[in-house]
Amino acid sequence: ETGVTQTPRHLVMGMTNKKSLKCEQHLGHNAMYWYKQSAKKPLELMFVYNFKEQTENNSVPSRFSPECPNSSHLFLHLHTLQPEDSALYLCASSQTAGVATGELFFGEGSRLTVL
């Protein structure tokens, strides 16, 4: 098992569909993150969870709904998305979400295409 696992790796959905991305970390970390990576753009932080509590929502549209049932699992629920939401969605984890924590560990991402 790799440290951070994301499923599905690829997802194609219509604008009226509802789907979910799943992330699981096996590192014993307490903080988890969702990032969006679009072509030739910087990684954009979307959400941060620390000990299951959301500590950051970076002005993300409500069509993206995160869920963190425990420190090991993170979901991103998707509904009524737009074509411009097509991107690679990366999950990451770190020991905690404090400023003294170590590096982020990333999953391989879920490539989302919205038709």
Next chain:
Amino acid sequence: GQNIDQPTEMTATEGAIVQINCTYQTSGFNGLFWYQQHAGEAPTFLSYNVLDGLEEKGRFSSFLSRSKGYSYLLLKELQMKDSASYLCAVRSSGGYNKLIFGAGTRLAVHP
């Protein structure tokens, strides 16, 4: 605003040395990270600088000057497998681990 700049693309020859620069303007500073990302793969951690100076780790070194808002990643003895994107990220202030990423530098290593 917050801004991190790095070159979009670089090319180098196998066995050579390449330096990837990163300049930043952020609200506060709590460290600078470099990540490597091969196409279709997860970004992986390379180095971390929080104090001025050079950090060396095998073939990779990273330098930081906080007064200049500047860092570079130095890759020595380049190998073909070093062809990847290199992401510069600054941890800004704000009480928690918020990383601001540059758009990445795509490095192509040629024989």
